[in-house]
Amino acid sequence: MTNINLSFAALTAEDKSVTIGSQPSLVSALTGVQSTLSKKILITDDALFMRVILRNFLVSNGYEIVAEASNGREAVEKYASCKPDLVFMDITMPEMDGIAATRAIKQHDPAANVIMCTAMGQKNMVMEAIQAGAKDFIVKPFNQDRVLESIQKVIG
Template sequence: MAKRILICDDAAFMRMMIKDILTKNGYEIAGEAENGAKAVEKYNETKPDLVMMDITMPEMDGIQALKKIKAMDPASNVIMCSAMGQQAMVIESIQTGAKDFIVKPFQADRVLEAVKKAIG
């Protein structure tokens, strides 16, 4: 059975890019969210194998959403995505329990390497 992934990014273009990389490599998209609050909601609804989470988003940022998801499901797998220059946030997200982080703009092989490392 294909691994199910929830994509969370406020930029529709970024969600589309990630979705494209993942579906071409046999992963199933469990859902999409445009902010952290929606990501937490969708995580509860879909129970995905992995969440790809942007750090900087409106309403609730990725780190707050990561904390909420980890509180609900300590076994959750989350990979954070960030633009350059967000080192402090990247460190905080790893300390909060993110499995990995990917720097934008995405390289397909780096996305797949992170996903394979997190959920096999």
């Protein structure tokens, strides 16, 4: 009885895992699905277009978008209220930029997971983002595989 239940669970697990682009073993498939289903993401970008594209892409890959923010200040507020597992952060934004917002979020929660997603990829920008506490840096226009790979790396 136990055996039947387990293999059934493994099957559905594997099914859903496929959508995130990996082919995990039986054990990691089980844990993988649970973590994917519960992974909550906060998208921060001043461009509506970017928020829509990222949301559609991430939702279609099994992630939950708990909130969207259109500037750094909003991101800091929404981070505190939504407690996401991961934040996608643009840098150039009005009111508060993504670097300052990342610093503020890390101050509030040192374990926060932030991935920078910006059009500017110059070295000093990457350095500043990493020093502020970002765990990865993606240059727009982004490659979809690169985004999924980055999420896997940062929140598994």
